[in-house]
Amino acid sequence: MDSALISVGLPIALAVIMFGLGLSLTPGDFRRVAQSPRAVAIALVCQLVILPLVAFGLVKLFDLPPLLAVGFVILAASPGGTTANLYSHLFRGDVALNITLTAINSVIAIVTLPLLTGWAIAHFVDESTQIGLQFDKLLQVFAIVLIPVLAGMLVRHRSAAFADRMDRPVRTASAILLIAVVVGAMFSERDNITTYLVQVGVVAAIFCLISLTVGYLIPRRLGLTEDQAVACGFEIGIHNSTLAIAMAITVIGNAEMSVPSAVYGVLMFPIAAVFGIAVRNRAVLSSSDRSKSASQRGR
Structure with a gap:
């Protein structure tokens, strides 16, 4: 936990990721909420209400140790990020909605993330254990989140062409x-890594799959379009694990709490890819079935 990779690399990684997010944002992304209030409201309820409840249920079901349980709640409370936008683009989601959700969620997380983390610590961790939020560190982390986002937005405002060129790098x-960061977090707990992987790996995979499914099916069932549901699925299913790791290590000062986010950060990539393929195939089959039905009615 005291390695340079964690103490120096983690803030740098988080800043770069959030700067990249800022490069894709404009003030219009925040104003777009007024254009799609229903889609944004549905996604936020899934993110802020349903996912913490899912995480709570899973850690209770699998009877995880207290510190790992808190780590899962931190992960569930963390917003989406640029990776969600990328997956949405690859699988034909509404990327504009993704960007709006990421922007709104990142701002809301300034309040909800410490609140849910504090509740999880109070619920799962014994009072005799000296663990709690360090508010000066919390302010540092959110400064690392917000300042790079604003810097990225300023760069895009000054030169959209330059921001577009910088997007891929x-x-x-x-x-x-x-x-x-994921490797560093797991290395800091290397003595217990095998035990953690056994305890956390299955739960992290299930949580990722449930998050993606909830994010897609609930919006679809509530009448959002296919591309909007795909966008919501990835936004809700792919969390900013770097922010969650920073919350555990920098703000709380406990590397064990970062393990669920580190494991999740590895597993989410293949799971999200398989999910995206499955959703697109489902959409293609549904479209084909509708075309056949229309053709048969025409006869």
């Missing part, structure tokens, strides 16, 4: 740094 750097 910054995304690549974000992916590399995310991997480095």
